[in-house]
Amino acid sequence: MFKKWLGNSEYSGRYLFNTSGQIYRKLNLKDKLDNMSIDQKAELLSNEGMLIKRPLIVDGSAIMCGFNEKEYSKKFL
Numbered sequence: 001m002f003k004k005w006l007g008n009s010e011y012s013g014r015y016l017f018n019t020s021g022q023i024y025r026k027l028n029l030k031d032k033l034d035n036m037s038i039d040q041k042a043e044l045l046s047n048e049g050m051l052i053k054r055p056l057i058v059d060g061s062a063i064m065c066g067f068n069e070k071e072y073s074k075k076f077l
Contacts, residue, residue: 002042005063012038016045016065018053 005011014033018024029051033041045051057064064071 001058002045003038006038006041011063011065016041016053016056017051021050023048023050 002016005016017029017033019030024030027044029044036044053065055065055067059075064075
């Protein structure tokens, strides 16, 4: 699933990554992500669950990552 999401320009880059997390900092991903392939990013997210920004909500083909009250209200209320 991560490859599919990362291949979508709306979710590419850092959208799925917990950029505040210890593992993100430990792996120095701030400087590395831009040069990584979709396959490499997907493998990281698959192997290191703590790299995934939460909450992660999947609704059909759409996903929402992280908490944004305005976006949640528009989508779910």
